[in-house]
Amino acid sequence: xxxxxxxxxxxxxxxxxxxxxxxxxxxxxxxxxxxxxxxxxxxxxxxxxxxxxxxxxxxxxxxxxxxxxxxxxxxxxxxxxxxxxxxxxxxxxxxxxxxxxxxxxxxxxxxxxxxxxxxxxxxxxxxxxxxxxxxxxxxxxxxxxxxxxxxxxxxxxxxxxxxxxxxxxxxxxxxxxxxxxxxxxxxxxxxxxxxxxxxxxxxxxxxxxxxxxxxxxxxxxxxxxxxxxxxxxxxxxxxxxxxxxxxxxxxxxxxxxxxxxxxxxxxxxxxxxxxxxxxxxxxxxxxxxxxxxxxxxxxxxxxxxxxxxxxxxxxxxxxxxxxxxxxxxxxx
Amino acid sequence: xxxxxxxxxxxxxxxxxxxxxxxxxxxxxxxxxxxxxxxxxxxxxxxxxxxxxxxxxxxxxxxxxxxxxxxxxxxxxxxxxxxxxxxxxxxxxxxxxxxxxxxxxxxxxxxxxxxxxxxxxxxxxxxxxxxxxxxxxxxxxxxxxxxxxxxxxxxxxxxxxxxxxxxxxxxxxxxxxxxxxxxxxxxxxxxxxxxxxxxxxxxxxxxxxxxxxxxxxxxxxxxxxxxxxxxxxxxxxxxxxxxxxxxxxxxxxxxxxxxxxxxxxxxxxxxxxxxxxxxxxxxxxxxxxxxxxxxxxxxxxxxxxxxxxxxxxxxxxxxxxxxxxxx
Ligand SMILES: Cc1ncc(C[n+]2csc(CCOP(=O)(O)OP(=O)(O)O)c2C)c(N)n1
Numbered sequence: 191x192x193x194x195x196x197x198x199x200x201x202x203x204x205x206x207x208x209x210x211x212x213x214x215x216x217x218x219x220x221x222x223x224x225x226x227x228x229x230x231x232x233x234x235x236x237x238x239x240x241x242x243x244x245x246x247x248x249x250x251x252x253x254x255x256x257x258x259x260x261x262x263x264x265x266x267x268x269x270x271x272x273x274x275x276x277x278x279x280x281x282x283x284x285x286x287x288x289x290x291x292x293x294x295x296x297x298x299x300x301x302x303x304x305x306x307x308x309x310x311x312x313x314x315x316x317x318x319x320x321x322x323x324x325x326x327x328x329x330x331x332x333x334x335x336x337x338x339x340x341x342x343x344x345x346x347x348x349x350x351x352x353x354x355x356x357x358x359x360x361x362x363x364x365x366x367x368x369x370x371x372x373x374x375x376x377x378x379x380x381x382x383x384x385x386x387x388x389x390x391x392x393x394x395x396x397x398x399x400x401x402x403x404x405x406x407x408x409x410x411x412x413x414x415x416x417x418x419x420x421x422x423x424x425x426x427x428x429x430x431x432x433x434x435x436x437x438x439x440x441x442x443x444x445x446x447x448x449x450x451x452x453x454x455x456x457x458x459x460x461x462x463x464x465x466x467x468x469x470x471x472x473x474x475x476x477x478x479x480x481x482x483x484x485x486x487x488x489x490x491x492x493x494x495x496x497x498x499x500x501x502x503x504x505x506x507x508x509x510x511x512x513x514x515x516x517x518x519x520x521x522x
Numbered sequence: 523x524x525x526x527x528x529x530x531x532x533x534x535x536x537x538x539x540x541x542x543x544x545x546x547x548x549x550x551x552x553x554x555x556x557x558x559x560x561x562x563x564x565x566x567x568x569x570x571x572x573x574x575x576x577x578x579x580x581x582x583x584x585x586x587x588x589x590x591x592x593x594x595x596x597x598x599x600x601x602x603x604x605x606x607x608x609x610x611x612x613x614x615x616x617x618x619x620x621x622x623x624x625x626x627x628x629x630x631x632x633x634x635x636x637x638x639x640x641x642x643x644x645x646x647x648x649x650x651x652x653x654x655x656x657x658x659x660x661x662x663x664x665x666x667x668x669x670x671x672x673x674x675x676x677x678x679x680x681x682x683x684x685x686x687x688x689x690x691x692x693x694x695x696x697x698x699x700x701x702x703x704x705x706x707x708x709x710x711x712x713x714x715x716x717x718x719x720x721x722x723x724x725x726x727x728x729x730x731x732x733x734x735x736x737x738x739x740x741x742x743x744x745x746x747x748x749x750x751x752x753x754x755x756x757x758x759x760x761x762x763x764x765x766x767x768x769x770x771x772x773x774x775x776x777x778x779x780x781x782x783x784x785x786x787x788x789x790x791x792x793x794x795x796x797x798x799x800x801x802x803x804x805x806x807x808x809x810x811x812x813x814x815x816x817x818x819x820x821x822x823x824x825x826x827x828x829x830x831x832x833x834x835x836x837x838x839x840x841x842x843x844x845x846x847x848x849x
Pocket of ligand 1: 268269317318319346347348349350377378379380381446554583585607611614
């Protein structure tokens with residue numbers, strides 16, 4: 191799988207070469223197929239514990255991460271498979287981890303919600319709402335101390351907007367000018383609760399602005415908008431000008447977790463969002479621009495289907511976590 | 523006596539909540555998705571419809587603030603039941619719990635109190651992994667000023683929930699999610715179960731098995747198997763860790779001369795050590811063998827289906843431990 195991340199750009203300037211829209215499309219497709227497979231596996235009872243899928247939110251996952259350079263880091267959350275893949279996680283290692291298999295990147299201990307992949311600059315998915323926010327901010331603190339110019343993204347859902355932790359970290363990254371991009375993936379719900387029922391004020395964006403952080407709400411279903419907005423925020427961070435806040439309006443096509451009946455969602459709303467599916471939208475545009483053809487996209491989709499299917503087959507037959515794993519790595 | 527019915531743990535506690543909310547308008551329920559959604563485990567179903575949005579309060583994901591507010595509400599006359607969805611998230615409430623709730627009575631020279639219940643879920647068996655499985659009752663028990671309840675069956679859970687709501691001190695109420703569907707006989711009027719009284723779940727002469735929460739059920743299973751081999755184990759459920767019914771535990775050990783304490787949380791610095799020490803100090807002369815402790819591994823809880831069951835004791839491991847202690 192082609193990486194959508196690149197080497198560091200010059201500080202302060204968005205990267206010059208043309209964005210890899212096709213690569214981003216490919217990554218979104220991979221995530222969609224990956225999530226579909228996880229859903230089938232979970233429905234069949236093959237996935238231990240709870241699993242939260244990001245289908246529908248691919249443009250946010252991919253658009254943000256594609257704007258990062260290789261050494262940049264992210265912190266993800268409980269709905270994080272897309273972030274992990276876009277940041278370079280190996281499909282097999284991630285899937286094996288989700289199934290708690292020995293070959294999983296974290297030895298089968300961690301599963302979907304606690305997948306940590308530092309080699310790819312991923313501080314981890316997280317079972318604690320808001321838990322990743324200070325991790326990204328702290329990593330930024332460390333980078334600045336050692337004179338690096340990396341940028342750090344924390345992803346969080348709209349539910350985390352009401353954790354004090356977010357506001358504490360926004361304040362600190364702002365007073366210390368840290369290279370952090372706060373990305374809220376606003377899918378309208380926290381579990382079964384609508385954002386409006388638990389979130390005060392007319393503007394989410396104002397929650398960043400109050401700290402003097404440049405803040406913007408954008409269409410999170412359009413990978414290009416997400417990419418270009420993030421690119422500017424990243425350039426700003428790299429130039430030492432401090433944090434930015436991006437609210438990406440998006441939608442999870444599935445339930446809170448696999449098995450959620452979703453009776454709190456309205457059919458009309460669901461329909462409206464499904465029509466905004468980021469993947470066909472991006473595909474059509476690529477064809478219109480002559481960057482690809484319908485036939486080539488079909489071939490691409492077939493390749494990805496095979497890639498994911500192969501991983502599923504391998505993972506299914508992979509051994510469960512060995513008993514010795516239990517007591518390993520509690521201490522160094 | 524009102525006829526008992528067989529209902530689940532979850533239903534029993536829910537009935538207790540209905541009963542107390544009807545009995546006292548000061549009782550309120552605060553938590554995430556506890557209202558219209560009826561709780562992520564359906565543990566608050568129907569309360570919202572009956573008692574409405576001023577008494578059943580859905581909070582944002584803002585545990586520290588929301589719990590702090592529950593404490594303030596309790597100091598001002600309410601009797602909140604505050605729900606923390608997964609016991610692991612109790613850590614977000616820890617400052618408010620330890621530095622406010624636990625000390626208000628003491629610091630106010632007894633003039634103020636915090637009559638609230640912090641209700642939370644815990645337990646392994648559903649592969650929820652390192653951040654969705656832990657039960658921090660031992661932490662809580664270490665903080666003077668907090669009462670700690672860990673029920674093992676529907677009738678006790680319901681009776682203790684009623685008592686916890688009526689208690690004038692902060693009570694932490696730990697529910698094992700794997701027990702939610704466990705059934706048991708519960709009398710329709712849900713008799714109160716006093717906080718601080720252990721329960722002998724099974725009488726026996728050969729050994730005392732003291733099990734915390736769900737571990738008491740595993741101990742019962744083990745006792746049944748042992749009975750087939752002629753070993754009669756007495757199974758005791760302390761039910762509440764603070765206050766702890768020391769006398770009930772000691773009495774049993776004085777009869778059986780052997781004890782195993784079984785806990786589903788990491789063994790080191792935990793509840794088993796405390797109970798074993800009490801027995802050693804106060805029933806040493808009656809002991810035929812050192813008190814044995816069974817606890818979970820001193821590791822985080824892994825998600826894998828092969829690793830999770832290795833993490834904590836179960837009936838087979840208890841049975842094995844009994845044979846070891848008897849030989
Ligand atoms: C501190 C904490 N509180 C509660 C939960 C339970 N929980 C898990 S996901 C979730 C909703 C999160 O909503 P949001 O941040 O909007 O993300 P989404 O699921 O919509 O992607 C809740 C309440 C948790 N994991 N951590």
